[in-house]
Amino acid sequence: MSDIRFTDQHEWVRVDADIATIGITDYAQEQLGDVVFVELPEVGKELAAGDEAAVVESVKAASEVYSPVSGEVVDVNGEIEATPAGVNEDAMGDGWFVKLRLTDPSELDKLMDEAAYAEFVASLE
Amino acid sequence: MTDSPTAEPLKTTPLHALHIEFGAKMVPFAGYDMPVQYPAGVLTEHLHTREAAGLFDVSHMGQAFLQGPDHATVSAALEALVPGDIRDLTLGAIRYTLLLNEQGGILDDLMVTRTAKDGVLFLVVNAACKDADFAHIEKHLPAGVTLQRLPERALIALQGPKAAEVFARLAPQAADQAFMTGVNMDVAGIPCMVSRSGYTGEDGYEISMPEAEAVSLTRKLLAEPEVKPIGLGARDSLRLEAGLCLYGHDIDETTTPVEGALTWTIGKRRREEANFPGAKIILEQIAGGAARKRVGLLPEGKAPAREGTEITDGTGRVIGNVTSGGYGPSVGGPIAMGYVEAAFAKNDTAVELMVRGKGRPAKVAAMPFVQKRFHKPAK
Known part of the structure; x- marks a missing residue:
């Protein structure tokens, strides 16, 4: 059973055992508009919670994707590097950015659950 | 693009309600609440303009008539402020030129049309600069030449390879209009000033009309199957691909026309007469390089x-x-x-x-x- 958490910067993190998959939320991709470029970190890079994990750019602007949790990058999504529009098509699924091996699972407790994030997004609109 | 730094309430164009109706995402731009994109998104809007026809609301831009007793007087008044050849514009011709300061820095870029009426030039300047531009122009006008601001006029642009075909349905006269000319004509029965010009690198028109007619004419154009509304986001990517400057970003008061690769806007006669603002600095740069x-x-x-x-x-x-x-x-x-x-x-x-x-x-x-x-x- 995987568990999904959210940040107020509109990243999501889904945890399966000690592997955290990170992406941007559907709300985020909608706000960005058409994604035209994605820059991903090197596999093996150590990220602390709050570090810049990736960059996502629309026609108009560049945005940083911050890692919600700490860990070592074990995989990156080459598909969205080749076809950035994949982020718009399936932000919460196939449009994931990086996978980390979690170093401190307790960091997840500071993040929002699905209901809290939905409420947060509603408050922005 | 420049967001308005002021806390004043945003101004709206006559097409504001139409943008909302078409689902636009609105943003502050140059003091106006403007559509940055519609639901189709910047990418689709951009490509649509290059494939068919895009409609842009540019009513936030500054429109004015510069008028005086005759063309010689009015063109001389404007030539004191810009390096473009205004005097030798033929009737209906449009010139892209620059308002310069005494150091040769660019205060704004603008379009100048010699209208059919003797002694009347039609000016279109950038939204963010319009108040400063018009004050600057007025301050330097000789007796007998006046600037008439046209805040009650709307301005839209129809751009793209299908623009001419579409526009001809409402204004047959526009079909063989030459690029960089402006003509007064009826468009679907509405008296407009139609310029064959634009900011996308595509063929197309910029249409100045009374604000009361703006919604109905814009609706007529948007009802044509080739036409989609286009926001400021795609306007920016289209003009960048076309290599066109965005004032305040690619050119400003600290850049000269020579530095800005706009030497081509300085007429031969103007170089010889050397009587535009900053002429000494600019002519030195033309001769010796910037x-x-x-x-x-x-x-x-x-x-x-x-x-x-x-x-x-x-x-x-x-x-x-x-x-x-x-x-x-x-x-x-x-x-x-x-x-x-x-x-x-x-x-x-x-x-x-x-x-x-x-x-x-x-x-x-x-x-x-x-x-x-x-x-x-x-x-």
Whole structure:
């Protein structure tokens, strides 16, 4: 059973055992508009919670994707590097950015659950 | 693009409600609440304009008549402020020119049309500059020449390869209008000033009309199957691909026409007469070269280089910076323009763009990045 958490910067993190998959939320991709470029970190890079994990750019602007949790990058999504529009098509699924091996699972407790994030997004609109 | 720095309530154009109706995402721009994109999104809107026809609300721009007893008097009054040849404009011809300060810096870029009425020039200036421009012009006018602001007029642009075909349905007369000319004509029965010009690199028109008619005429155009509404986001990517300057970014008070690669706007007679603001500095730069120049830049990788990105010579020495940059949807990759030291301004010169702390290879490139498709009348 995987568990999904959210940040107020509109990243999501889904945890399966000690592997955290990170992406941007559907709300985020909608706000960005058409994604035209994605820059991903090197596999093996150590990220602390709050570090810049990736960059996502629309026609108009560049945005940083911050890692919600700490860990070592074990995989990156080459598909969205080749076809950035994949982020718009399936932000919460196939449009994931990086996978980390979690170093401190307790960091997840500071993040929002699905209901809290939905409420947060509603408050922005 | 420049967001309004003021806390004043945003102004709206006569088409504001229509933008909302079409689902636009509205943003502050130059003091106006403007559509940055519609539900189709910037990418689709951009490509649609290059394939069919896009409709833009540019009513925030400043329109005015400069008028006096005759063309000689009015053109001389304007020529005191700009380096373009206004005197020798033929009836209906449009000139792209620059308001200059005494140092040769660019206060704004503008379009000037010699209208059919003797002694009347039609000016269109940038929204963010219009109050300052009009005050500047008025301050320097000789007796007998006056500036009439036209805040009650709307302005829309119809741009793209299908623009002429579509527009001819409402204004048959516009079909064989030459590029860079302005003509008064009825469009669907509404008296308009129609300019064959634009800011996308495509064929098309800019249509000035009484604000009361703006919604009905815009609706008629949007009802044509080839036409979609286009926001400021795509307007920016379209003009960047076309190599056109955005005032306040690619040119400003600190750049001269020579540095800005706009020497072509300075007429031969004007150079000989040397009587425009900043003429001494500008003519010296034309003769001896300027220290820096605006160029196109093509990043070799996929990473866009945004405004403000430092340009280096590859050894880490900064030789300039990007003034506009992003993704060109029709190019299918990143494009930019910026200023570099003169020694690096030749096409194909290898440079580096410092994006997120990393030098990324790029080449100085000719602009436009896409082929211009302006209308040339069959002769």
